Amino acid sequence: MSRRPSIVIVGAGPRGTGFLERLAANVPELYGDHPLDVHLVDPHPPGPGRIWRTEQSPLLWMNSQAEDVTMFTDETVDLAGPVRPGPTLAEWAGIAGNSFPTRPQQGAYLRWVYERARAALPASVTVHEHRTSALRVGGARAGRQRVWLDGEAEPLVADLVVLTVGHLDARPDTEQRALAGFAARHGLVHLPPDFTADADLDALPAGEPVLVRGFGLAFVDLMVLLTEGRGGHYEGEGDTLVYVPSGKEPVLYVGSRRGVPYHSKIGYVLDGERPPLPRFFGPEQTDALLRRDGPVDFRREVWPLIDKELGWAHYHRLFSTHPERTTLAWSDFERAYEDAPPRGAEIAAVIAAAVPDPADRLDLDALDHPLDGLRYDSAEALQQGLRDYIDEDVTRRHDPAYSPDAAVFAGLLSVYGQLLRLGKHLDSDPWWHGFFSYLASGPPGPRLHRLLALSRAGVVRFLGPGVTVENDEEHGLFRASSPALPGEWTEARALVEARIPDPTLELSGSPLLRGLYEEGVRTTTAGLLVVDPVDGRLLERDGRPHPRRFALGPHTTARTGSAFTRPRTGGVAFGQNDVTARAALTFLRDRDHRLPVPLSA
DSSP states (O other): OOOOEEEEEEEOSSHHHHHHHHHHHHHHHTTTTTTEEEEESSSSSSTTTTTTTTTSSSTTSSSSSSGGGGOOOOSSSOOOSSSOOOOOHHHHTOOOOTTTOOOHHHHHHHHHEEEEEEHSTTTTEEEEEEEEEEEEEOOOOOSSSEEEETTTTEEEEEEEEEOOOSSOOOOOOOOHHHHHHHHHHHHHHOOOEEEEEESSGSSSSSTTTTEEEEOOOHHHHHHHTTTTGGGEEEOOOGHHHEEOOOOOOOOOEEEEOOOOOOOOOOOOOOSOOOOOSSSSHHHHHHHHHHHHHOOOOOOIIIIHHHHHHHHHHHHHHHHHHOGGGSOOHHHHHHHHHHHTTTTTTHHHHHHHHHOOOOGSOHHHHHHHHHTTTTTOHHHHHHHHHHHHHHHHHHHHHOGGHHHHHHHHHHHHHHHHHHHHHHHBBOOOOHHHHHHHHHSSSSOOHHHHHHHHHHHHHSEEEEESSSSSEEETTTTEEEEEOOOOOOTEEEEEESSEOOOOOOOOTTTBBBBBHHHHHTTTTBBTTTOOBBBTTTTEEEEESSOOOEEEEEETTTTTTOOSSSSSSSSTTTOOOHHHHHHHHHHHHHHHHHHTTTOOTTTTO
């Protein structure tokens, strides 16, 4: 008896939806009207998935402007399959392009994209939705695969499995287990790393101090839900913005390694001449790294090239738009900059001679450690110092006079494209991903204006950089301190880790991934799945691509560094989806023939 070919897609959020869109686009050419079952496995709604589900507070925003979000291909994307254009979020929702949409709005857009992709499939393709979690993938390497689902006795049987699971939970590490045990012994509140919208914030009582470790986007969500989400509101605007509390808010004492929030989103369009990228970290440099034997060392071999590339973007923009702030002709500076080795005294001297104002120079180390060495005489002096820093940052990021900052952002996007070329040869560096997010994925300016208003109202208190948290067994309290305020401690009965869990090999919260690790899939030390850059197939420990398993998204070495694609920017994720969809359809079409060996095998 004949059987219907089938694909199981584990994860039906934005990446799974994007893969389905490319599957539908390529079916006519590569698969025709042959029968096919597509199984979508996700406990959350297809399209928005967990993070963008529509059943969450509309107080939570996207971190991108509506005009910068699209789920559709255009002619700038490198595709073998057909371009299928569609509206941006702004066009679809009929909202201002420069607005920051709510997450439920984005979830509705994603649901519509999913329905459109599903409708584009021919009648011979049947989509099955499974609102549950995948627990394990098994099956012989050359045979059909089996996917066991939570709550189901029999597994799904599939010719191919595509993992598009997005961000994942993690089990507590040693430190978090110790903090949880301490909290349980003393009747305290400890919220471990989690997606803020899913955390039990009702456990944080009104008026009580809460230690918050983490100053990125998870903190911004926490801040919103514990202030406006509890009935507070703002009056006025800009520098005169005032927060009017409801009386239900806790007092948030926030600190982190840097001690400052992520840099504000840039509030202007980069016009005029753009830096010609890539220059010092492009295909020529990545090809040279790929020709070497062994893995590529990020800090020693890649980071110096990134540093020089971002400097190139910065100074090209400075010289082209603000020549009055430089002392050399561009051609002379370009030649000297090109000849100087990265991250050394020689290139520093070239820059100092050509750019007299230190504020116009790019110093990535200083950006990464903005408060290093600073000491304050009192907690109130620290509050004012941090308010001044945040205000200056927001002002600068909305002032075109500092447009080299926007050029560096363009450089960061270019860098991520080259890192994808290195793929399986580069072991991921968690510091780099955090640094990228700190510079390029900060909150909208209005969020930081509200943070300043909360600080002035005393609802948010800054702890400073290098924050450490200790358990005070004698008094049954959490204690936090910072070297910026020597000898001072802040005590609280609640501690929140304001960050999403880090992916780790040993502590993955996904039984599916743990099973793959145990079976022998190749991973980075950080627990990312290593995939073949040719078509997204999972690599096994011996380096061979698995013929029937693919993976796309942030849990892989092919992660793109941004959640969504801006229109007309090449859409790397779209290209990845297209290549994988075409590889899957070609495999299914030719499944009775010998499987071609991938180029990278």
